[in-house]
Amino acid sequence: MARPSLIDVDLDAIRHNLAAIRDLVAPARVCVVVKADGYGHGAAEVAAVAQETGDTWLAVALAAEGAELRAAGITAPILLLSEPTAAELAVAADAELTPTLYSVEGIDTAAGLRPGWAVHLKVDTGMHRVGARPDDAVELARRLLDAGLVLGGTFTHLAVADVPERPENDLQLGRFTEVLEALAAAGVDPGLRHAANSAAALHLPHARYDLVRVGIAAYGVAPAADVASPVALRSSLRLRSRVSFVNEVAAGEGVSYGWHHRLDEAATLAVVPVGYADGVPRNLGLTGGEVLIGGIRRPMRGVVTMDQLMVDITGDEGVVVGDEVVLLGPQGDDEITPVEWAQRVGTIPYEVLVGFGARVRRTYPG
Ligand SMILES: Cc1ncc(COP(=O)(O)O)c(C=O)c1O
Numbered sequence: 001m002a003r004p005s006l007i008d009v010d011l012d013a014i015r016h017n018l019a020a021i022r023d024l025v026a027p028a029r030v031c032v033v034v035k036a037d038g039y040g041h042g043a044a045e046v047a048a049v050a051q052e053t054g055d056t057w058l059a060v061a062l063a064a065e066g067a068e069l070r071a072a073g074i075t076a077p078i079l080l081l082s083e084p085t086a087a088e089l090a091v092a093a094d095a096e097l098t099p100t101l102y103s104v105e106g107i108d109t110a111a112g113l114r115p116g117w118a119v120h121l122k123v124d125t126g127m128h129r130v131g132a133r134p135d136d137a138v139e140l141a142r143r144l145l146d147a148g149l150v151l152g153g154t155f156t157h158l159a160v161a162d163v164p165e166r167p168e169n170d171l172q173l174g175r176f177t178e179v180l181e182a183l184a185a186a187g188v189d190p191g192l193r194h195a196a197n198s199a200a201a202l203h204l205p206h207a208r209y210d211l212v213r214v215g216i217a218a219y220g221v222a223p224a225a226d227v228a229s230p231v232a233l234r235s236s237l238r239l240r241s242r243v244s245f246v247n248e249v250a251a252g253e254g255v256s257y258g259w260h261h262r263l264d265e266a267a268t269l270a271v272v273p274v275g276y277a278d279g280v281p282r283n284l285g286l287t288g289g290e291v292l293i294g295g296i297r298r299p300m301r302g303v304v305t306m307d308q309l310m311v312d313i314t315g316d317e318g319v320v321v322g323d324e325v326v327l328l329g330p331q332g333d334d335e336i337t338p339v340e341w342a343q344r345v346g347t348i349p350y351e352v353l354v355g356f357g358a359r360v361r362r363t364y365p366g
Contacts, residue, residue, distance in 0.1 A: 002361070003273070003359070003360075003361065004241050004242040004244075004273065005239075005240070005241040005242075005272075005273055005274040005278060005359075005360055006239075006241070006360060006361050006362075006363055007040070007237060007238065007239050007240075007356060007360050007361070007362050007363070008237070008238040008240065008362075008363050008364075008365055009041045009042060009236060009237055009362055009363070009364050010234070010235075010236045010237070010238070010365075010366070011045060011046075011049050011236070013220055013234035013235065013236040014041070014046060014049050014050075014218055014219065014220070014236050015049055015053055016234050017217060017218050017219070017220055017231075017233050017234060017236070018030065018032065018049070018050060018053055018054065018056075018214075019053065019054075020231035020232065021201065021202075021212075021214055021217060021218065022054055023231075024201075024202070024230060024231050025201055025208050025212050028196075028201075028208040028209060028210055028211060028212055029055060029056070029057065029192075029210065029211045030050075030054070030056055030057070030201075030211070030212055030214055031056070031057035031058065031059050031079060031194070031211050031212065031213045031214065032046065032047070032050040032056055032057070032058055032059070032214060032215075032218050033058075033059045033081075033197075033213055033214060033215030033218070034046050034047050034050070034058055034059070034060060034065075034069070035059065035060045035061040035062070035065055035081070035215075036061070036354040037354075038219075039215060039216065039219050039350065039353045039354055040237065040353040040354050040355070040356045041219060041236060041353075041362070042362050042364070043060070043065060043068065043069060044068070044069060044072035044074065045362075045364055046218070047069050047072070047074045047076070048072075048073075048074065050076065050218075051074060051075070051076045056076050057076060057077050057078075057079060057211060058074065058076050058077070058078045058079070059078070059079040059080075059081050059213055060078060060079075060080060060097075061080070061081055061082065062080070062088070063080060063084050063088035063089070063091040063092045063095070063097060064088075064091065066078045066080060066091075066092065066095050066097040067091055067094070067095040067097070070095045070096065070097075077098055078095075078097045078098060079097075079098045079100065079120060079153075079213075080092060080097055080098065080099050080100050081100060081122075081213075082100055082122070082130050083099065083100055083101050083102055083103060083106045083122070083130065084099055084106075086105075089106070089109050089110055089113055093110075093113040093114045093117070098118060098119060098120060098152060098153075099117075099120070100119070100120045100121070100122045100155075101119050101120070101121060101122070101140075101144065101149075102121060102122050102123070102124075102130065102132040102140065103132075104140070104143060107119075107140065107143055107144045107147055107149065108147060110147075110149060111144075111147035111148050111149050115148045115149075116148060116149070116150060117149050117150065118149070118150040118151075118152030118191070119144065119149050119150070119151070119152060120151075120152055120153035120191070120192070121137065121140060121141055121144065121153070121154045121190075122155055122156065122157070123137050123154065123155070123175075123176065123179050124156070125156045125171075125172040125173075125175035125176050125179075126158075126159055126168060126171060126172040126175065127156075127157045127158065127159045127172075128159075129157070131156065131157070134175050134178065134179050137154070137182065137183065138179075138182050138183060138186045138188065141154075141183060141186070141188045141190075142186070142188065145188065150191075151188065151189065151190065151191045152191040152192065153190070153192035153193070153194060153210075153211070154179070154180065154183065154190035154191060154192075154193055155192075155194040155195060155211075155213075156172065156175075156176045156179075156195045157195070157197070158172050158173075158195060158196070158197060158199075158207065159172070161196070161197055161199035161200040161207070161223075161224075162199045162223055162224050162225065163224065163226070164199065164200075164203035164204055164224055164227060169200070169204060169207070172195075173195060173204075173206065173207055176195055180193060192209075192210045192211045193209035193210050193211075194209050194210060194211040194212065194213060195207050195209055196208055196209070196212040196213065197212075197213055197214070197215065197216075197223070198212075198214045198215055198217035198218070198223035199217075199223035199224045200212070201213075201214050201217065202217060202223065202224070202229055202230055202231065203224055203227060203230070215350075216349065216350060216353075217229070217233060219235075219237065219353060220233045220234045220235035220236045220237075221233070221235065221337075221338055221339065221349045221353070222339075225339070235329065235330075235335070235337060235338075237328065237329060237338070237353065238326060238328060238329030238330065239274070239279075239280075239326070239327040239328040239329060239356070239360070240324060240325060240326045240327065240329070240331075241272050241273055241274045241324075241325045241327065242272075242273075242321075242322050242323060242324055242325060243270045243271065243272060243293070243319060243320065243321050243322060243323045243325060244271050244272065244273045244308070244321060245270070245271040246268060246269070246270050246271070246313070246319070246320065246321060247268070247269040247270075247271065247310075248266070248267075248268055249263055249266065249267050249268075249269055250263070250266050251263055251264060251265050251266045251267075254302070255269065255301040255302035256285065256301070256302025256303045256304075256305060256309075256310060257302070257303050257305060258302075258303060259302070260286055260302055260303055261285070261286070261301045261302040263301075265314075266314075267301070267312055267314045268312070268313050268315075268316075268317075268319075269301060269310045269311065269312060269313070270293070270298070270310070270311050270312075270313045270319055270323075270325075271308050271309070271310055272291065272308065272309050272310075272311060272325045273307060273308050274308070274309065274327065274360070275304055275305050275306045275307040275308050276304050276305070276306055277306045277307060277357060277359065278307075278356060278357050278359055278360045279352075279355035279356035279357055279360065280304050280309060280327060281304065281341065281344075281345040281347075281355075282303050282304045282305075283303065283304075283344075283345050284300060284304055284309075284341060284344060284345055285300040285302050285303050285304045285310070286302070286303060287344040287345055288344055289304075289341070289344055290311075290336065291311050291325050291326065291327050291336070292325070292326040292327075292331035292332065292334055292336060293311070293313065293319055293323055293324070293325050293326075293331075294318070294319070294323065294331075294332070295331050295332020295333060295334060296316075296332075296334075297334060297336075298311045298312055298313055299311060299312050300312075311325070328341065337349075338352040338353055
């Protein structure tokens with residue numbers, strides 16, 4: 001029998017989010033970031049929705065991710081967000097992906113593989129992860145054109161867009177503008193200009209340029225923790241399971257590995273067959289994590305184990321083996337969000353979403 005622990009992906013919610021974001025950022029176009037299996041939602045399914053609902057770009061981290069989308073029949077342009085290795089560039093050329101480049105070696109390899117290839121040039125204006133130095137941008141652009149490549153786009157990535165009022169956003173955008181001006185002065189067309197992730201797309205209109213690269217907001221999570229989103233976003237992922245066992249435990253006993261949780265009073269515990277191997281953080285059971293059963297919040301008890309976790313259902317004889325348990329997402333009138341989990345365990349919702357393992361089957365109801 002199929003495992004009862006599942007993720008329901010609400011593709012309608014993603015459709016809704018993309019439509020709202022498209023309306024907001026127009027005339028800029030939208031690039032939907034579907035790396036890491038579409039932030040855990042299923043890259044091919046999300047890409048198909050993005051493609052069917054509008055003029056879209058897609059972005060991934062790895063050439064293999066892009067090739068998988070092509071194998072699934074996705075025809076929209078697919079941007080690789082960082083410069084691929086030589087081996088990955090060969091995969092990208094075969095799969096007709098759009099590589100990002102910022103090194104002489106990358107440019108020469110790409111030009112050898114596919115004359116006339118349209119590529120994007122990434123400039124590091126302050127993230128200090130990858131990208132060309134702003135001062136090198138014109139020279140690299142010239143080299144790329146001389147090698148027979150096409151400059152399809154020029155972009156950068158913001159480090160603190162999730163706090164829109166921070167001055168570093170304008171510092172980075174100022175450096176990006178200088179690069180664009182230098183390219184113009186050298187007579188080089190930058191192609192599509194882009195800088196915005198979800199937070200900048202929603203909160204910094206001047207960062208939208210020609211294209212916004214939207215990941216987390218497409219999946220319904222507001223990207224700036226302390227600022228309300230200007231568009232209503234709908235969460236798109238529900239992690240659910242079923243009670244597998246019910247346990248009466250005496251006062252004074254401990255629960256789960258380490259007995260970190262001690263019962264002051266006798267308790268009834270329900271076991272839920274989903275654990276940290278599936279992406280439920282081990283510490284969630286010690287930091288106030290809750291689940292929904294029958295629309296009511298029930299506290300986790302003790303550390304989450306690899307495949308199972310325990311929740312306290314004391315006083316509710318109505319809960320029986322087989323009852324639906326929602327760990328993330330809506331049930332009844334309540335909802336548990338990735339933001340709530342992230343706050344409890346000291347991380348960000350991105351890490352929650354990409355943490356769900358392959359053992360948790362994705363379903364696409366509706
Ligand atoms: C270069 C780049 N652009 C855009 C994104 C999308 O970011 P977000 O999910 O915050 O929209 C990412 C994600 O990490 C990224 O690395």
